[in-house]
Every structure is written in structure tokens, then in C-alpha cells.
């Protein structure tokens with residue numbers, strides 16, 4: 365008999381979580397104004413709000429923390445991290461920062477100016493925010509296949525070379541401070557970029573004299589997908605693939621809260637000394653001296669160890685198979701999710717789940733609330749609330765896709781938890797026709813409203829009855 369798949373680790377420390385009753389959850393979500401961000405974590409049984417900073421560290425990471433050197437300048441922890449970045453990613457220069465968006469803030473302060481254009485594959489929201497804040501433009505050059513959820517394509521994070529070349533041809537190179545390749549591409553659902561595409565983008569960039577920066581939060585999951593999906597990589601180790609990926613980049617920004625499996629931290633890594641010196645000035649102003657940059661020594665030690673563990677095949681296989689395990693159950697139950705299943709999360713198509721809820725009543729949010737009421741599971745709306753209002757007309761922007769994202773924290777939940785999530789969703793799916801009402805907004809902030817929006821059950825006007 366073939367042995368079934370199982371986790372590549374055992375559990376040494378546990379954190380209790382508490383089940384609640386449906387009555388409690390109905391009261392709590394009402395008190396939270398139907399906004400899942402307002403729930404206290406002890407009101408949640410399984411928390412799938414994000415996989416950012418929510419992973420479990422290993423015994424070796426905790427041991428590394430005890431050896432943290434808190435010297436202001438030249439700490440041994442800084443050198444541990446510098447060595448890990450050199451050995452695993454191949455970069456000579458690096459700057460620690462407190463998280464990923466801080467790395468963007470520092471690097472873009474040195475690179476991006478008013479009127480610039482920054483092409484890439486569906487820039488992450490903070491990345492886009494830091495580009496637009498500097499009055500530059502983020503231009504999406506992702507392949508068209510990425511936007512069809514049911515289409516099977518192994519590398520939906522790929523950049524369309526024709527779209528990219530058009531930008532490079534129609535703008536002077538002084539106006540293009542960099543091309544940003546996000547690996548994996550979060551915005552299109554944790555979809556990977558192929559090695560061939562990374563290679564092609566880099567050679568095109570060199571031809572036009574433009575640098576390439578990888579937004580690297582989930583670089584190790586990207587390497588895993590290259591290994592299992594791209595021809596010629598099956599026999600290479602994740603670390604060999606990672607090294608090769610970074611041959612095709614001039615630099616990187618990193619949110620260490622994702623694939624480096626720490627709770628807080630980030631960094632910039634670069635090949636160019638001149639750019640490193642320029643960025644160092646901003647690091648000192650915004651983050652801290654260049655040998656700690658907003659991180660404590662113990663956290664840099666845990667991060668150095670996390671980079672090593674996060675680029676091990678057995679760990680990545682455990683993680684990605686767990687996400688697949690959940691996704692496959694949902695597919696079996698007839699629930700439409702984005703395919704192929706990405707590395708870090710399941711995206712449920714809420715319009716297909718609740719077709720009777722009008723778009724004005726926030727379909728994905730309605731589904732996320734139902735899932736919470738059913739079993740205390742917290743996902744997040746990727747839909748109209750997140751898409752926000754048009755800045756000029758102040759009308760709601762209705763995105764093509766209304767999704768509920770279930771992000772799976774690293775090494776945190778077992779497959780029994782995945783079974784609970786799947787069963788809870790099936791229960792909601794089985795009674796979906798009884799869900800007749802969505803929600804309406806009571807109050808909202810002028811920007812980034814989804815974090816603080818207050819909702820109430822929608823009241824149908826006589827016209828809509």
C-alpha cells in the first residue's frame with residue numbers, strides 16, 4: 365500500500381483555540397458591524413484572514429532568537445542574515461527593514477519620481493501604493509490568461525512580453541526606474557512566474573537598459589511551482605532553482621512575513637553598490653541604521669534561519685499540498701474556486717456561490733459573514749468593498765470577480781482544520797438558497813475603507829421587492 369502524504373514536522377508547542385456557539389458568533393459579528401477585521405482573535409476559531417506574519421516558527425528559529433545580538437551597529441545577527449541572503453539568494457548588498465512595504469518605501473525613495481512608469485505583473489497593493497504616492501504609474505503587463513479563473517495555465521503570473529516591450533518602446537528609459545516582477549503573483553491569486561518568463565523579461569530589460577526588481581514575498585512557493593511544473597527542473601533542489609531565479613534580477617524587496625516564516629520583518633537586496641549606497645540614506649531616515657533597519661537582532665537571526673527552512677522542498681510540499689487538499693474538497697462539493705490552486709490561499713468565486721445577492725449588497729462580504737457564523741472561520745473579502753469607490757465619481761467600483769480568500773498560515777493548522785473549513789463551506793453551500801439578504805454600508809472611510817467599514821443587513825426598498 366502506498367503511504368499517504370503527511371506533514372514534514374511534528375508539533376512541540378501548541379496554542380489553544382476555542383469553539384463558540386452560533387448565538388455568540390451572531391452577536392459578535394453584529395457588534396463588529398459585520399466587518400471581520402473588527403473581530404477579536406479569540407472570537408475566531410480558524411483564522412484565514414492572512415498568511416502574512418501568522419506562521420509558526422520552528423524550534424531552530426526560536427533557538428536562533430536566544431542568540432540574537434542586539435548591538436546597534438555590526439551585530440552578529442546582521443551578519444548571519446547577510447550570509448543567508450548571500451548564500452540562498454545570491455545578493456552582495458542588503459538592507460533590513462521592518463516589513464515589506466518599508467522595503468518598498470526605502471527603495472522607491474531612491475528610484476521612483478514624478479511621471480515615471482513601472483511595468484510589472486499585477487503589482488501588489490502596497491507596491492502600487494508606493495508607486496502612485498510618488499505620482500508615478502504602475503502598468504500591469506500580466507498575460508491575459510491570468511484573468512480567467514477557470515482557465516488552466518501553469519504560470520498565470522507570467523508577464524506578457526509584447527505588453528512589456530510596448531512600454532519599453534514608448535517610454536524613454538530614464539522614465540522607467542525598474543520592472544517589478546512579483547513572484548508569486550499575489551494579486552492574480554498566488555500564481556507563479558516561469559523560469560523561462562523570468563529569463564525573457566531580464567534579457568528584454570537588459571536590451572533596453574532597465575533594471576529588474578523581484579517583489580519576493582512568496583519567492584520560495586514560486587520556486588516550488590517551477591520544480592513541479594516547468595520542464596527541466598524536476599531534479600533540481602529548491603535552493604538551486606531560487607539561485608537561478610535571482611540570476612534574472614538586479615534586486616529584490618521582501619516581506620519576510622510570508623515565505624521566510626517570521627512574524628515581522630523585511631529587506632531589500634541588491635547587486636549594485638551605488639544603488640545600495642543611495643537606498644542606505646533612506647533606510648537610516650525611515651527604518652534605522654543599516655545593520656538593523658527596524659529589526660531587533662533576535663528577529664534577524666530567526667529570519668536567517670527561516671530563509672533556510674522556507675527554501676526546503678519538504679516544508680514547501682507540506683504547505684502547498686495542504687492548500688491543494690482544501691481546494692480539492694471544495695471542488696468536489698461543487699464550489700467554484702480559482703484554478704489552478706495557488707500557493708498560499710483558496711479564492712472562492714462568491715458570485716457563483718450566491719448568484720441571488722445583488723452586487724450592491726456586497727456578495728463576497730455576505731459569503732465571508734455566513735462562513736464566520738457557520739463555524740467561526742475568518743476569511744477576507746476580495747471584492748467590491750476592497751475595490752473601493754472611483755476617486756472622481758465616488759461610485760462603487762464593481763470588480764469582475766467577487767472572491768472570498770481563505771489564506772492558509774504556514775505550519776499553523778492541521779488537515780483536520782482543513783476538513784472543518786471544507787465541511788463548514790459545504791453546509792453554507794447546501795443552504796445557499798436560504799440566504800436572501802446582503803449588507804449595506806452604514807459608514808466608511810474615504811480610502812482603504814475595507815479595514816474599518818461598518819455594515820448592517822441590507823433593507824430592501826419597495827422598488828426592489
Ligand SMILES: *Cc1c(COP(=O)(O)O)cnc(C)c1O
Nearest residue numbers: 463464465488490550579581619
Ligand atoms: C505582503 C506583500 C507586500 C507587503 O509586505 P508587508 O510585509 O505586508 O508590508 C508586498 N508585496 C507582496 C507581493 C506581498 O505579498
